[in-house]
Amino acid sequence: MTVSFKTLASAAALAVLGTAATAEELRIGTASLGGAFYPMGQSISNIVNEHAGSGITMVPIVTGGSVQNPNLISTGEVEIAITNNNLAALAVKGVGPYTAAGPIDIGAVAALHPSVLHMVVLADSDIQTFEDLAGKRVAVGPAGGGTLGFVNFLLPLHDMTVDDITPSFVSYSDGFSQLTDGTVDAALALSGYPAGAVMQASAGAELRFITFSDGMLDKAIDANGAYLAVDVAADVYDTTDAGVLIGVNNMLVAPNSLDAATVQAVTAAIFDNLEELQAENASARQIDPAASLNLAIPLHAGAQAYFDAQ
Structure with missing residues (x-):
């Protein structure tokens, strides 16, 4: 199929599958404040509220983040959510953090921006590489967020465990506030960039990215094909140097039980x-529409109908 992504009015998109229910409010699961998921969910909600029509509205919900969001869909606490590609694949299989819930019947709605693991210290810190986090106080994001999943993945690759650090389980905003006031030695955040918490910290302090030792980033990417290397320029946060960070692509997901016309209207609005x-x-600005056709899980029927119409 050739996708041309020419403008298609939301009303025309709805005609394929019928009109969505009147006055339908969708709760979109995002993450903690200070990252990129919440403002992305807020912006998507604004677009949906303006353009989806047929009484469809959307409101962003603060959540634990990418790990928790598929579970929130499973329990009906949100109707649509943002998560990472690798987590979506685990959710539909019911493995990893979703073993207790069992397979979660979700479909992809849209490819979104990539998230990168911000690993940040103050510029004068003695922490240079990931291994230097041993014995340090580290803000690792909320317990249900994707940052901790990355930390638990990276620690064994570096012959470390969580017992080698003193973790602080707080929101990204609080974590980077703790960094600048000296409560923690390093702050981590899996987020799109620029991330609000990091921007706020950089306004009052000089920051630096923690690096990977030679070969360790390649080792991490080889260990999980969903991960990728992402270059973040120094001028994004006015850091001393550019960062070569580990990252993962994100997607918008919805339960396959959600009305296809509703999902098609949301996809068209975006x-x-x-x-x-x-x-x-x-x-x-980092969203590539064509990437929605090559995601880790199948498209929701409503999203598939939108792309088939292009």
Whole structure:
């Protein structure tokens, strides 16, 4: 299929599958404040509220983040959510952090921005590489967020365990506040960039990225094909040097039981008005519409109908 992504009015998109229910409010699961998921969910909600029509509205919900969000869909606490590609694949299989819940019947709605693991210290810190975190106080994000999943993945690769650090389980905003006031030695955040918490910290302190030792980033990517290396320029946060960080692509997901016409209207609202979304949200400028056709899980029937119409 050739995707041209020409403008398609939301009303026309709805005609394929019928009209969505009147006055339907969708709760979109995001993450903690200070990262990129919440403002992305807020911007998507604004686009949906403006353009989806047929009484469909959306409201962003603060959550634990990418790990928790598929579980929140499973329990009905949100109707749509942002998560990482690798976590979506684990959720539909019911493995890893979703073993207790069992397979979660979700479909992909849209490819979003990549998230990168911000590993940040003050510029004068003696912490240079990931191994130097041993014995240090580290803000690792909320307990249900994707940052901790990355930490638990990276620690064994470096012959370390969580017992080798003193973790602080706080929101990204609180974690980077703790960094600048000296409560922790390093702050980590899996987020799109620029991340609000890091931006706020950089306004009052000089920051530096923690690096990987030679060969360790390649080793991590080889160990999990969902991960990738992402270059973050020094001028993003006015850091002393650019960062070569580990990252993962994100996606919007919804339960396959959610009305296909509703999902098609949401998908149309996003991609028919992508320039408007990108003008509002810096992370949205990294969205590649074609990537929605090559995700880790199948598209929801409503999203598939939208892309089939292009």
